[in-house]
Amino acid sequence: MDRKTNNILSVMKRNIDEIKAMKSAQNSGSDNYVIYQTESSQIAYSASAGIVERAQVSFTANSMYNTFAELNARVFTTTANETTVFSIEPQKKMSLPNSLVTQWDVRIAYEAGSPPSTLYVIWYVLSLDTGVING
């Protein structure tokens, strides 16, 4: 093979490698990004009058620094009874630059009668990376 062809092939190989790397972060064939949903185990919180004033939750991304992360939850009044009658107010905390960790202070309020003294929560994080949730 002559040198010109060799050079063409080298450039093409580099292009292909770069494209593969970019496609791995984006759904190929559609103009969108791969979104990951991470789920925590069910965690019990003491609730005064059905309110958890401050649950502290963190998400440690697998590899992406400063990644976007959104926190949501499912709430239960017992380990088995899920409720949809609640409000959730996550407040994201300022994080250190170049950090894998995102943190929130979260207020959860049960909004029906007979408020339980404990609320059980499964946390969800939607992000551009997978990771681990602690709460």
Place this chain on the structure above:
Amino acid sequence: MDRKTNNILKDMKRNRQDIDTIQSSQFIGADSIIAYKTNSDEQFDHSITMSSSGQVINLLLTFTHQTATAGALLDLKLFYRINNPDVMAQPVPMWLPSMPAIYVRWYKVMPIGNGQVTQWRIRCVKNANSTTFTGYFKFFIDGTDTGQWSISVI
């Protein structure tokens, strides 16, 4: 043209198509991600009427993505106004010290089971009197996809 050159050209054409696909959603050479803002030009997008003391109406806002089939990162901004359809002229502020005539809270429904939609549950609670009020809502959805929404009472 010989076969080797033909193959090279075919590969280069495929690369070009891939690059065009990727560039359509991400600016190459700039560090930004394409994001979309979805909202209507209407004064309000939905209304409810409440009259009983302590009445509760739960709404489900379903946003069907235009493109994403495996989830999208979306943020809902919801504004509402009472007894006036021109919501954005004076929406109810979220920091009111006392409960307004209609009190609204919302959260995203989790987990995401169907990657083609994102849903929010909107909870509207009437205050403790029997005067009839109409709540008017405006929705603004920002995120990595655009789409269409629908509202149902649950």
